[in-house]
Amino acid sequence: MFVQPFLRFAALLAAPLLAQSIPVTEHTLSNGMRVLLVERHQRPSVACGWVVRAGSANERPGTTGIAHLFEHMMFKGTRTLGTRDAARDAELNRLQDLLQAQIRRELDTLRERLRRGEIADMNDPAVRSPRHQDLLRDFERLATEQRALLEKNELVQIYTRAGATELNADTTSDRTYFHVTVPANRLELWAWLESDRLLNPVFREFYTERDVVMEERRQRVDATAIGVFEERYRSLIWQAHPYHWPIIGWPSDIAQVTREQAQEFFATYYAPNNISAVLVGDFRSRDALAMMERYFGRIPANPAGVPPIVTTEPPQPAPTRLLAEADTGAEVVITFKAVSGLHRDAPALEVLAALLGGQTGRLNRALVRARRSATDVMAWNKGLKYAGTFVVFGVPAGEDRSPEVEAQLLEEIARIQREGVTERELRKVKNRFQMGAFKRLEDDAVLANALAEAEGAGTYRDLLEEPRWLEAVTAADVQRVARKYLVKESMNTLVYSRKSAPAREGK
């Protein structure tokens, strides 16, 4: 066997190796759309994306889930793409909307009957009135006629044929991001297709897509062991702020959202002055900018701008607890209210989370290794656009050890509040952040995503500055934010325990 002696590690406080700054070219189009370009010629492709500053936080009760449903609608085509007869298609959409308005009245009646206890489930086909059933049949007829005219998923097919990959979109509480990677010779195709769907979208197949999203909700939430509890926990943490409802929306709202509401959402938020586009990859910036102006510059701005979110979460007056008996093993989650990701204390909280969590973090040493009370522990800081949370988490080593794990998680936090942290720990986690900054630069799509994410919450400059802010965090900062934010009043605890012997499953 051949083994080299293990070399001593680098001197304790060696000068940090900071990642190079990202060479971003920034430009604002005449209609207010921001464009960020990062030219890199390693690969013959371009990672393209655009982020719209709207997510579930921009919804209101009754239309929860619309931002995400909307993300789906943006793949349904335009006046040019997606149908063989744009005029008849528009007419069929109008007729469907009229029928749906009548169907909603039937549903209003069913809701009333549900309140009176006359029926148990308003979605059970057996409770529909004959008229309701007729309306559904008429609707299906229109949908069938429309389907015969559709060029299904034409947008996707054009992209696929051109060799595009990673075509997708995702919605968070704060923003919606549409992305794709195209071969370097197809950048103009991207500009054509994306500006077309911002300029002339048609939300066809709207009502079927609602059902798709209902199935997505079942798959992600209702049919999982802990989905509905996670949802409840979120609502417990956020009482007033729109973070209160789930991104995918409440089932009742998804089922009843209308195309008219979707149109309004689009007109308000999907305006170029509320969008940033990001390109990372193999192109020439000068040509790309001219192309962007030509394609995206033609989209009219929304002069009214976007209504600000004024609801602020009031200070939490007392800790809360949620005890969940579920089809899952024991878990302890403690969530403190913290700060927005843009807040000047966010970097110190990120450092604190890294110190507590991770393979060599304090929680792992204390709970997993020394005391053997937990098999897994984590800590993370989640700075969203408007507010944020700080979370510690543990998986007890036995079903009955949750109280012990909960106490020890809090004890490790208290220890930092009392004694602070060491310079060595601080250096260790800062080194990890630096590695993260290098890794972010390795992949065009990852970098585009990070820039878009920063634009969605604030500005891309936040991303550029982040390594410097993290490097500047001191031991005193870490102790200060631990004392300031990780306090009893702002604490929300979720304890999972296994539901005792289930009833005979599924008959």
Next chain:
Amino acid sequence: MMNLGVPTLLMLACTLAAQPIPARPELLPVQPLVFKAPRARDFKVTLRNGIPAFIVPDPEGQPIVRVKVLYRGGSYLDPAGKEGLAALFGNQIRRGGTEVTPVDELDERLAFLAAGVHGRCGATSGSLSLEVLEKDLETGLAAFMEVLTRPAFAQASLDLARQDQLQALAKRNDSANSISGYQFGYLLRGESHFASAQATQASLARITREDLRAFHARILHPANLVVTASGPIDPRAFKAVLDRTVGALKPGREARVSPPVPAPTFTRTPGLYLCGKAGPQSVVALAVPGLRRGDPDWPAAMLMEEILGGGGVSSRLMKRLRNDEGLTYGVSTRLEPGTFWKGDLLCRFQTKNRSVAYALRLVLEEVEKLKREPVGEQEFSVARDGLIQAFPSRFSDAESVAGLFAGQNLNGQPEDYFLDFRERLRSVTRDQVREAARKYLDMTRMVLLVVGDVEAVRQGDAKDHPGRLGEGLGLPVTVLPLRDPSTLRPLP
């Protein structure tokens, strides 16, 4: 720039603002883009002890170096009664410390450098990998070699990992998805074949430090290993580095060349199988026998599967089940490459319990259509051109290129497989796609598993889409018992 012989595209600087925007995207001018697939032999070297290494430089990349040792071996070597051994080894080679460095100290040193050494072991192969900043390469590599050659398998770490595994086992029946995972494996390959065998409380309890040590001693034979390296490195200089380290390994007394991977001998019983799990949605999985990647039918079968359900939202199943009917968030198919035996064509979706029978009927209709009528030119070219045009993305970074070649080498697949991949796809005709559908979509040989609310599944959607599950198929319907999560014995 990765030296993959990729000429950077020359974009024509046009006077853009003056040009009108074409009415349709097809009217856009397209500059040709030439991409030559990288060749394994351009990156391959043989280390002093005969181990093949794939060194892929990325001179303009970030200052991160990655080295990986892959080995042939995995759960297919687990002795009966010790299921879970290889998986535990995969993680414990790193998590159990070394003979000279206890795991806490090892963790701390690597964490301080923000370096990572990670072990994993799957069904037929495993790996140990290093990721380190260029400036710390020497230190990182020394730690990596120490872990690779002198793991200690500390008892405390093994106990912790075992407990972790036991907690995972306890969650086996917590979701329809995880129930579907183990039950489907049993239906396809039986309970004893390694690809579907599962660890139990008893099998985990039997695994000792000695078992891990013996597995390590057995695996560490140069004939079982393949190495990859990528990053801002000079191939020649780095070969010398590898020769000094991995290339100096010699087979120990207990080292054995890993035997071939055994194919399943189980005889399937085609049919519809139901397994109860309360919840709003069922998980549906089905399989019909497929083929191997080296089969002359492969390119046609691949396109057939892409059109049926592999091509994301453009596929026929997605159009029908998701777009037209709103029955599911996603339905997808997969054609297993059949690395060691003929793979299957698999299909998966989730839908509310009442809709399972109807959704299955639609799947079968789409299958029949594909067998009956030739695919349309448009649909065919979307699938074919998509795969051809997206081909370069398979080689998007040095690490994946090295990994692709190493994987083929480890699995005994031809190393120039991808060189004429695009030509093979281009030669497929629409008739061949239909032939592949007729040959491989034999639904009388289907194994279908539904995990959900059995009663609601049986009832189906009586009001809107009447019809019973699997009507007209003539396949038997069997209700499977849930199994005890710890022992996997059927529950009464």
